[in-house]
Amino acid sequence: xxxFKRSVCPHxxxxxxxxxxxxxxxxxxxxxxDPEHPFTRGAICVKVNHYPERVYSPLxxxxxxKRMGPKGAGKFERISWDQALDEIVxxxxxxxxxxxxxxxxxxxxxxxxxxxxFHAGHPFFHRLGASKLLRTICSATAEAGFxxxxxxxxxxxxxxxxxxxxIIIWGSNTLSTNMHAWPFFLEARRRGASIVVxxxxxxxxxxxxxxxxxxxxxxxxxxxxxxxxxxxxxxxIDEEFIARHTIGFEQLAGRVEAHPPPLVEKITGVPAAxxxxxxxxxxxxxxxxxxxxxxxxxxxxxGMAMRTIALLPGLVGxxxxxxxxxxxxxxxxxxxxxxxxxxxxxxxxxxxSINMVQLGQALTxxxxxxxxxxxxxxSNPAVVAPDSARVLVGLERKxxxxxxxxxxxxxxxxxxxxxxxxxxxxxxxxxxxSYGHYYLQMASPVIEPMGEARxxxxxxxxxxxxxxxxxxxxxxxxxxxxRKLLASGSPYLDGITLDDLQEGRPIRLNxxxxxFSKGFGTPSGKIEFYSQSMTxxxxxxxxxxxxxxxxxxxxxxxxxLITPPRRQFLNSSFNEIEYLRNQAGEPxxxxxxxxxxxxxxxxxxxxxVFNDRGECHLFAHLTERTAPGLTVIEGLYWPRFMxxxxxxxxxxxxxxxxxxxxxxxxxxxxEVEPDTSLTPSV
Ligand SMILES: Nc1nc2c(c(=O)[nH]1)N[C@H]1C(S)=C(S)[C@@H](COP(=O)(O)OP(=O)(O)OC[C@H]3O[C@@H](n4cnc5c(=O)[nH]c(N)nc54)[C@H](O)[C@@H]3O)O[C@H]1N2
Ligand SMILES: Nc1nc2c(c(=O)[nH]1)N[C@H]1C(S)=C(S)[C@@H](COP(=O)(O)OP(=O)(O)OC[C@H]3O[C@@H](n4cnc5c(=O)[nH]c(N)nc54)[C@H](O)[C@@H]3O)O[C@H]1N2
Ligand SMILES: [Mo]
Numbered sequence: 001x002x003x004f005k006r007s008v009c010p011h012x013x014x015x016x017x018x019x020x021x022x023x024x025x026x027x028x029x030x031x032x033x034d035p036e037h038p039f040t041r042g043a044i045c046v047k048v049n050h051y052p053e054r055v056y057s058p059l060x061x062x063x064x065x066k067r068m069g070p071k072g073a074g075k076f077e078r079i080s081w082d083q084a085l086d087e088i089v090x091x092x093x094x095x096x097x098x099x100x101x102x103x104x105x106x107x108x109x110x111x112x113x114x115x116x117x118f119h120a121g122h123p124f125f126h127r128l129g130a131s132k133l134l135r136t137i138c139s140a141t142a143e144a145g146f147x148x149x150x151x152x153x154x155x156x157x158x159x160x161x162x163x164x165x166x167i168i169i170w171g172s173n174t175l176s177t178n179m180h181a182w183p184f185f186l187e188a189r190r191r192g193a194s195i196v197v198x199x200x201x202x203x204x205x206x207x208x209x210x211x212x213x214x215x216x217x218x219x220x221x222x223x224x225x226x227x228x229x230x231x232x233x234x235x236x237i238d239e240e241f242i243a244r245h246t247i248g249f250e251q252l253a254g255r256v257e258a259h260p261p262p263l264v265e266k267i268t269g270v271p272a273a274x275x276x277x278x279x280x281x282x283x284x285x286x287x288x289x290x291x292x293x294x295x296x297x298x299x300x301x302x303g304m305a306m307r308t309i310a311l312l313p314g315l316v317g318x319x320x321x322x323x324x325x326x327x328x329x330x331x332x333x334x335x336x337x338x339x340x341x342x343x344x345x346x347x348x349x350x351x352x353s354i355n356m357v358q359l360g361q362a363l364t365x366x367x368x369x370x371x372x373x374x375x376x377x378x379s380n381p382a383v384v385a386p387d388s389a390r391v392l393v394g395l396e397r398k399x400x401x402x403x404x405x406x407x408x409x410x411x412x413x414x415x416x417x418x419x420x421x422x423x424x425x426x427x428x429x430x431x432x433x434s435y436g437h438y439y440l441q442m443a444s445p446v447i448e449p450m451g452e453a454r455x456x457x458x459x460x461x462x463x464x465x466x467x468x469x470x471x472x473x474x475x476x477x478x479x480x481x482x483r484k485l486l487a488s489g490s491p492y493l494d495g496i497t498l499d500d501l502q503e504g505r506p507i508r509l510n511x512x513x514x515x516f517s518k519g520f521g522t523p524s525g526k527i528e529f530y531s532q533s534m535t536x537x538x539x540x541x542x543x544x545x546x547x548x549x550x551x552x553x554x555x556x557x558x559x560x561l562i563t564p565p566r567r568q569f570l571n572s573s574f575n576e577i578e579y580l581r582n583q584a585g586e587p588x589x590x591x592x593x594x595x596x597x598x599x600x601x602x603x604x605x606x607x608x609v610f611n612d613r614g615e616c617h618l619f620a621h622l623t624e625r626t627a628p629g630l631t632v633i634e635g636l637y638w639p640r641f642m643x644x645x646x647x648x649x650x651x652x653x654x655x656x657x658x659x660x661x662x663x664x665x666x667x668x669x670x671e672v673e674p675d676t677s678l679t680p681s682v
Contacts (some may be wrong), residue, residue: 007019008442010114011047011113015180016441017037019033020446021446028056029052031048037506040437047569051426054407057408060421061421066454089467102124106125106377107359107377109138109356112442114443121375121377123460124460126342126347128538131353132347133356136356144659145297147521148531149314153515154329155326157438158437165194166289168291169320170442171198196366199668200627201590215270221301222547225256226264229277238284238399247526254493255544261275280666286323289318290326297657300550302548311527320514325516331433336490336493337486338431339513340484343473356662360394363390372399374395374401380571380572381412384649386663387654389613390654397411405421407421411638420459427446430478440508441507444492527624538658550653559631569582569635571636587641589672590625592627595628600673605620605674607674610671618642625660643675
């Protein structure tokens with residue numbers, strides 16, 4: 001008989017869905033949404049709907065494997081756990097005695113968002129004295145830019161937006177990447193709100209919106225300043241709110257003077273009349289609301305872009321209007337006692353940090369000591385990290401020892417010396433926060449681990465015991481760790497216990513109806529139009545409308561390229577599912593018909609896309625959904641499913657953004673030409 005068991009989606013997505021998993025005779029038959037989850041309400045995405053095909057994928061790694069052939073050739077033999085861990089420990093000890101602990105680099109990100117497993121390697125690598133990894137690849141810039149204006153605080157509850165009368169979706173493909181927000185926006189629309197999308201291309205969400213402002217990538221700060229110009233000039237500001245809850249209005253108003261809509265049109269490509277119209281709607285709405293995505297921040301000046309967008313609510317008092325406000329992330333409300341889990345105190349003082357965005361550089365150019373061992377888990381850097389050509393040169397180094405824990409035989413795993421089989425979320429215990437809603441949920445295993453798969457925590461505890469590390473953290477169970485996490489004293493977690501969580505249902509945090517009612521998280525406690533902390537970082541204290549630009553190859557490569565997510569994949573995950581690959585279709589580049597015509601490119605033609613960093617091959621899709629001068633590649637296909645085995649991150653750069661040191665994934669210049677090499681398509 002099929003039994004339905006509660007679980008939680010572990011993937012890196014704001015929605016953190018409640019799941020009901022159909023299990024019979026210890027086998028997962030189906031994965032559905034849990035109708036009792038108040039935010040996700042029984043709906044799940046097409047990806048997780050196909051989860052059984054991931055759990056039982058022919059590419060699933062079921063046993064520890066040791067490399068047999070040359071690096072990257074994908075030839076492995078099955079070995080025992082003891083042999084694998086003994087040999088890894090032997091190598092690490094050798095490297096530490098030859099070159100010091102810093103020659104070892106952990107590389108992990110958000111394969112699972114479970115708080116326990118996500119952080120399970122931190123104490124081990126700190127105790128080992130390994131180089132620290134700065135986990136900046138995704139949200140660090142958005143977070144830092146937003147924090148300069150409003151502080152590092154939780155933001156508007158998406159559920160409250162049903163009372164908004166103007167919803168601006170600013171650089172988020174909500175329908176694909178945060179789909180459970182959409183029903184709340186639709187309810188607001190049913191009650192009279194309009195939905196406006198601000199995005200460089202006509203993504204799925206723009207297709208369903210009332211209006212789409214198609215700005216040039218990297219010009220958000222200018223656009224927001226243009227809106228401020230109209231709001232201030234036409235007297236639509238909330239003076240009382242500004243006096244009580246903000247600082248620096250006079251300086252801001254001075255800066256805004258230089259951004260009249262006709263000038264902003266030249267920078268952004270958005271017609272001045274459209275800027276004026278949106279500014280008036282925003283200034284006059286009863287409860288204007290902004291959903292910011294991560295897109296505006298994936299630019300070289302992305303921190304400034306997010307900071308400027310986050311100042312708009314301050315002009316009109318939107319944060320204190322029911323239904324209004326701004327949502328970036330909800331995660332700052334999950335105030336766990338992280339120090340007990342991270343154990344940074346175990347790290348030797350002064351140990352170096354390496355930014356994960358610059359993996360290519362770290363593996364090929366770093367000295368004193370060079371990286372001798374790379375330990376990858378919860379991430380697929382051969383595909384997701386920028387500047388793949390450099391990353392691959394690094395991974396191919398014969399003197400680099402690589403360990404990869406994975407569910408699947410990914411591109412990265414193929415370079416490993418040892419591949420360790422990882423348990424999925426359906427096979428392990430964890431606690432899940434969300435960055436899109438305010439429900440905390442715990443999941444216990446619903447099936448036994450497949451093959452010899454083990455959880456991240458179990459693997460690191462076994463490695464620690466081989467090093468004879470004696471601290472408590474190397475022997476605690478998931479439940480003990482969760483209990484520690486909850487004991488932070490945070491009012492948001494007040495009253496939530498392990499016992500409650502073990503029942504498996506989502507539990508709402510103690511968030512007040514207006515999340516901003518306690519003020520803002522900046523040094524002044526107010527929204528900072530003028531920011532001293534920006535000055536302290538050597539940055540402009542006021543919003544600055546200069547656009548972001550890829551400086552490499554200007555004048556030679558004439559098309560901008562953005563590389564946003566695709567509905568059927570989650571970053572590089574879900575490529576393993578044939579159904580989703582078929583749904584995604586062949587990898588394509590969207591190009592405006594005008595740009596295609598001048599390059600002799602026709603619909604469905606195979607093209608070479610290139611710049612100084614690298615090249616990849618895709619199929620052209622000629623469409624007005626992208627403006628002249630802009631190309632779009634949606635989704636991270638595994639290189640093995642791309643012509644000539646080259647992924648899109650061949651084209652992106654390791655340069656760091658202005659704030660938070662993240663990656664400018666959407667700030668690239670490329671050229672496109674017909675692919676004259678006649679290899680048949682994949
Ligand atoms: N189906 C699916 N869902 C996902 C993911 C996935 O890969 N697939 N990824 C997950 C992860 S890890 C994350 S972080 C989130 C990301 O979710 P999003 O924020 O939706 O993704 P982004 O890549 O940041 O791109 C968002 C939008 O920003 C636009 N954009 C690019 N440059 C600019 C710019 O300069 N200004 C403006 N205004 N817009 C710009 C892009 O065209 C895109 O439509 O989604 C999560 N959900
Ligand atoms: N060009 C371009 N590149 C991008 C982006 C973009 O928009 N454009 N988006 C960026 C963003 S927002 C992000 S967040 C990063 C994401 O980068 P990653 O965090 O590396 O994301 P995934 O590609 O999903 O790879 C996660 C891997 O972890 C594995 N995994 C999942 N669960 C577990 C587990 O429990 N244990 C172990 N051991 N492994 C597990 C999965 O099988 C998968 O191979 O990519 C970035 N890269
Ligand atoms: Mo991300």
